[in-house]
Amino acid sequence: MNNVIGFLAACFITTTVYAQPRTDTFLTDLFSSNQHPVFQEVIRHPETYRLQIIYTRIDRDKRNVPTFTHYYFHVDSTAYFNPASTVKLPLALLSLEKLNGLKKPDVTKFTAMQFDSAFRGQTKEWHDNTSETGFPSIAHFIKKAFLVSDNDAYSRMYEFVGQQTTNRSLHAKGYANTRITHRFVRMTPEENRHTNPVRFIRPDETLIYGQPAAYNPDAFDFRRTAKIGKGYLTASDSLVNEPFDFTTRNKYPLEAFQQTLQSVLFPLSVPARQRFNLTENDYAFVRQYLSQFPGETNYPKYDAEQYYDSYVKFFFRDSLHRTLPEGVRVFNKVGWAYGFMTDASYVADFKNRVEYMLSATIYVNRDEILNDNNYEYDSVAHPFLYHLGQTIYQYELKRPRKYRPDLKAFQLPYEKRRNDSRAVIKDVDN
Numbered sequence: 145m146n147n148v149i150g151f152l153a154a155c156f157i158t159t160t161v162y163a164q165p166r167t168d169t170f171l172t173d174l175f176s177s178n179q180h181p182v183f184q185e186v187i188r189h190p191e192t193y194r195l196q197i198i199y200t201r202i203d204r205d206k207r208n209v210p211t212f213t214h215y216y217f218h219v220d221s222t223a224y225f226n227p228a229s230t231v232k233l234p235l236a237l238l239s240l241e242k243l244n245g246l247k248k249p250d251v252t253k254f255t256a257m258q259f260d261s262a263f264r265g266q267t268k269e270w271h272d273n274t275s276e277t278g279f280p281s282i283a284h285f286i287k288k289a290f291l292v293s294d295n296d297a298y299s300r301m302y303e304f305v306g307q308q309t310t311n312r313s314l315h316a317k318g319y320a321n322t323r324i325t326h327r328f329v330r331m332t333p334e335e336n337r338h339t340n341p342v343r344f345i346r347p348d349e350t351l352i353y354g355q356p357a358a359y360n361p362d363a364f365d366f367r368r369t370a371k372i373g374k375g376y377l378t379a380s381d382s383l384v385n386e387p388f389d390f391t392t393r394n395k396y397p398l399e400a401f402q403q404t405l406q407s408v409l410f411p412l413s414v415p416a417r418q419r420f421n422l423t424e425n426d427y428a429f430v431r432q433y434l435s436q437f438p439g440e441t442n443y444p445k446y447d448a449e450q451y452y453d454s455y456v457k458f459f460f461r462d463s464l465h466r467t468l469p470e471g472v473r474v475f476n477k478v479g480w481a482y483g484f485m486t487d488a489s490y491v492a493d494f495k496n497r498v499e500y501m502l503s504a505t506i507y508v509n510r511d512e513i514l515n516d517n518n519y520e521y522d523s524v525a526h527p528f529l530y531h532l533g534q535t536i537y538q539y540e541l542k543r544p545r546k547y548r549p550d551l552k553a554f555q556l557p558y559e560k561r562r563n564d565s566r567a568v569i570k571d572v573d574n
Contacts, residue, residue: 459533
C-alpha cells in the first residue's frame, strides 16, 4: 500500500498551464473527513493525478422544482484529459436528434439499419446477432454503449451522425471546448473525416431510407497542445521516448460532460440551446439505459457475473461492492483509457429520498508510459472514485433539506432477464 500511495510524487507529466483550476473550500473541507490513505493521497496531489471533481447539489422547492448548485475541486476546462468512452453520451443524443430531424415516420431508433463501406479503413455491418431482430439499430447501439460501454456502438453512431454534424452541433449548443475527431478503431485523421453510407431497412431488408457517405471539410483548432507522459508504445510495441500527443484526439471537458448529462435528465434546468432535440420517448429510453443494469437486460444478453450491477457505476464500485445500496439507481456514463478514468453521474436514492450529481476524472500512470496497459486502475483509480462517491453519498444522506424530492419521474420500468438458451456475452471491446 505504501508503494501505491507514494509512487506519483516524482511523476513527470508534460503539460501547459492555461488557467488557475477552480476549487471551492466547501469540498476541500468535506474531503478532509475521509482519511482513507488512497483517497487522501489523490486529494493532496491533484496536479499529479490530473484530478477534477464537480459535485452538484440539488434542492427542491415546495413544488418539487429543482435548483442546482455546483461545487468544484481542481476544475479547469483547458486542462486536457482523455475522455475515452464518455463521448458515447453525446453521440447517442446526437443520433436520436438526427433521427428526429429526418422527419421520416418509418425511421426510428428501433428501425433496422446497415452500414456499408466507401473509403479506406471502413467496415460493413449488416447484421447484429446480439439484437432481438438480428440487425443493428440506433436503440441497440445506445443500449450497448450505456450498459457496458461497447466501442463498436460508439463508432457506428459516429458514422451515422458524421464528424461535421457532431462537432457543429455540439459547438452550437455551447460546448465550445468539445472536439470529436475519431472512431474507436485505428484509423488515420483523414479516414476519420470520411463516414460510411448507411441505410435503414424493413425486416425483409428492402430500403426505407439511404444516407450517403459523408466527408468533413471543416478545420479543427489544434493550437492548444496536449502531451502527456514521458513515453509510449507503438502498435508494434516499440517504445518511443517522448510524450504521447493527444492534441488531435477527442476532447470533452468535465464541465461539458456534466452539463450534457444534466441536459438529458433535467432539460429545463439548462439553457434551451444546450438541450438536444429529443422526444419524450427518447428521454425515457435514454434514462432507462443510463441506469439499467446489464444483468437486467435481455438484448444484449450480457454475463451478469462479469458485467455486474456496479460495473460502470464507479462511485459505487470497489472490490467488495458489486451491487448498489437498496433503493439507489445511478444514471451515468463512464470512460477509461490511457490511465484516465472518468464518471458523470446522477444518483437517485428512492428509499431515503436523496438526489445529487457527481462528476470526476483521475489519471493513474506510475511508469509514465502510455499504451502499455500498465495503469493503476484497480489500486488507485477505482478505490479513489469509490471513496469519493461514498463521501458525497454519506454527506447527502445527512444533509438537511427543507423539502425532500419527489423522485417519481426517475422511477422507471426496467427489464427482467428471461431464462432462455442463448449464450451470455462475456467479452466486450470497451
